[in-house]
Amino acid sequence: MATATRTPNTRTHSENKRVVVAEHPGRITPPPSAVAAPSSEPAPDIEPAAPKPKTTRPTSRTKNKFEVHAEQLATAVALAKSREAEHAAAETALAEMHAALAHGDESISAEELATAIAAVQRAELLSQHASAAVESLTAAAPVRPIIAEALAPVLSESLRLPVIVTDEMPADLEVSPDSLPVAYLVQAHHADVAKRAPVGAVRGSVRLTIVRGKQHSTLTPEQVREALKDVQGWFFVTDGGSGPRGSVVIESVTVAANWCYPLLPVMPDPANSPYALGNEVARLIADGSLVTTPNGAPEMERVGPNGAPVPARALDTDCLSARVTDSATDDDGITVTVEADVSVEHRKAYADYRSVAHLADTESRLRHVEETVSSLVGSVVGALGRVRSAKVAGWGTGERNGRPVAVAHIRAEIMSGTGL
CATH class of the missing domain: 1.20.58 (Methane Monooxygenase Hydroxylase; Chain G, domain 1)
Structure with missing residues (x-):
């Protein structure tokens, strides 16, 4: 499968090197006229000539x-x-x-x-x-297609075709029949900071245009909605029209993002939000242990001051502590290393339900937690950024409300951007 985003062309510059190899390395052979008569004195050792230092030709890169x-x-x-x-x-x-x-x-x-x-x-x-x-x-700032760059990998994988990110459609659509179908994800306008949305989210629109042969299947808005269903954000997908152009068919779908995250969302100060990781992990662990009755209906319990029913969960979790252990900024963005301790305990009152039988034993419960933490990779967490790596670094024991609990020691590397 082709890559989802277009990368700049790079050229490798190599020097034309001429290598001269002496017939007798380490020995100088004088001309015949300079050869002296044999002497009884031992000839002095002659050191071989020192090799010339190699020079590296500076390479120039065209600025984007x-x-x-x-x-x-x-x-x-x-x-x-x-x-x-x-x-x-x-x-x-x-x-x-x-x-x-x-x-x-x-x-x-x-x-x-x-x-x-x-x-x-x-x-x-x-x-x-x-x-x-x-x-x-x-x-007049050039458009940074940050929404298109974030959605292109998802669309490429779901639609199973290469998706080229650009800020405008190419004027010449002469495409080799062997390379069809191909898709262009066009973001013609700047993304704005999304209002009434999670921190770091942006809003804007993109247009997915597919160039295909007449023998290829059509593109529908439903396909795009299905591809975006697991992407963090809120999208409106509409038909952008279609029609033949010469020997190819061009179809378009418009995706309006009410809010979504760029690949590297810009956060106010990631180092001040370590608890966002622990709280998100605790929520996902608990939500992943929702209890249902044997017939598949959700089990509800009444909690909270107003007694409103909420779904019952097989695991109780809580973020006990969190901290940023490292922070670095470079041209790619800001990377923080966050560690959090999350307590996990099984609610035995729900252990008999068939839907949570796999969580009843300790080994399955720990595996559920580790898989949940690993699933964070690629998602955006709180006001921290996009998770680059996440794992349970170890297990320990602790106390919560006077009860002994298992404690998962979680470590994650999270990246955020420095500007739109």
């Missing part, structure tokens, strides 16, 4: 459009700050001149006053122009 834009914006911002400072200095100088004249200082000529007034007007206009340039560059 995001790097070029970032440099242009940084230059424009620096100029805008400089122009603003010049304007402030000109206004200060004029204000001081006005104050001096108001106190009867006749040393300031009319020409000097006119020059100061003109300097303020000039600096103000230059400052306005520099600020407008910053706004224009900000508005």
